[in-house]
Amino acid sequence: MSRLDSFIRRMTSQKIILEHLVDQVNEIEGPILELGLGNGRTYDHLREIYPEKEIFVFDFDMTCHPSSAPDAEHMILGDIRETLAFCGPRVKAKAAFAHIDIGSADPTYDLAIASWLSPLMDERIAPGGFILTALELDLPNFETVEKPEGIHPGRYHIYRKVSGT
Numbered sequence: 529m530s531r532l533d534s535f536i537r538r539m540t541s542q543k544i545i546l547e548h549l550v551d552q553v554n555e556i557e558g559p560i561l562e563l564g565l566g567n568g569r570t571y572d573h574l575r576e577i578y579p580e581k582e583i584f585v586f587d588f589d590m591t592c593h594p595s596s597a598p599d600a601e602h603m604i605l606g607d608i609r610e611t612l613a614f615c616g617p618r619v620k621a622k623a624a625f626a627h628i629d630i631g632s633a634d635p636t637y638d639l640a641i642a643s644w645l646s647p648l649m650d651e652r653i654a655p656g657g658f659i660l661t662a663l664e665l666d667l668p669n670f671e672t673v674e675k676p677e678g679i680h681p682g683r684y685h686i687y688r689k690v691s692g693t
C-alpha cells in the first residue's frame with residue numbers, strides 16, 4: 529500500500545471512530561482532552577461534533593492553522609509528560625474523553641510514551657470515560673472497546689474506564 533493510501537486509511541479510521549463515540553461520550557460528564565494539537569484538524573472536528581463539551585488541548589506549542597486555534601484558557605502548552613499531571617486546577621473535572629494523537633513512527637519511542645502516559649491517563653479520565661489512541665496503553669482500570677466495522681485491526685485502540693475513580 530502506498531504511503532498516500534495508508535495516510536487516507538488512517539485519517540478515515542480516525543474520523544469514523546471519533547464520530548462513533550459521540551453519543552456514548554456525551555453521556556459522561558466532563559471535558560474532552562485533545563493530546564496533540566498539531567495542525568488542529570482533529571481539534572476542529574472535535575469542537576464540531578461536541579458543541580456542548582469543553583475541550584482542552586495539549587501540545588508543546590501552538591502551530592496550528594489560525595482557524596483551528598483554541599483560546600488561551602483551553603490551550604495547555606508544554607510537554608504533556610509534565611503538564612497532564614498538573615492540569616487539574618484549569619481543567620477541573622475528570623475527562624469524559626481523551627483523544628491521544630502524539631505517537632511517532634518509532635515503536636521504541638511509542639513504548640516509552642505509553643509507559644509514562646498510561647498512569648497519567650488513568651488519573652485524568654472519569655469513570656465510564658473513553659480514550660481513543662493509536663498507542664497501546666497499559667490501563668488496568670479500563671476495558672478495550674470494540675471498534676466500528678471497517679477499522680483495520682491494531683490501528684487504533686478504544687479504552688473505557690470501568691473501575692477506579
Ligand SMILES: C[S@@+](CC[C@H](N)C(=O)[O-])C[C@H]1O[C@@H](n2cnc3c(N)ncnc32)[C@H](O)[C@@H]1O
Nearest residue numbers: 564565566567568569570587588607608629630
Ligand atoms: C500528529 S500531531 C497531531 C495532529 C493533530 N491531531 C491534527 O489533527 O492536526 C502530534 C502533535 O503532538 C505534539 N506532541 C507530541 N508529543 C508531545 C508531548 N510529549 N508534549 C506535548 N506535545 C506533544 C507534537 O508537537 C505535535 O504537534
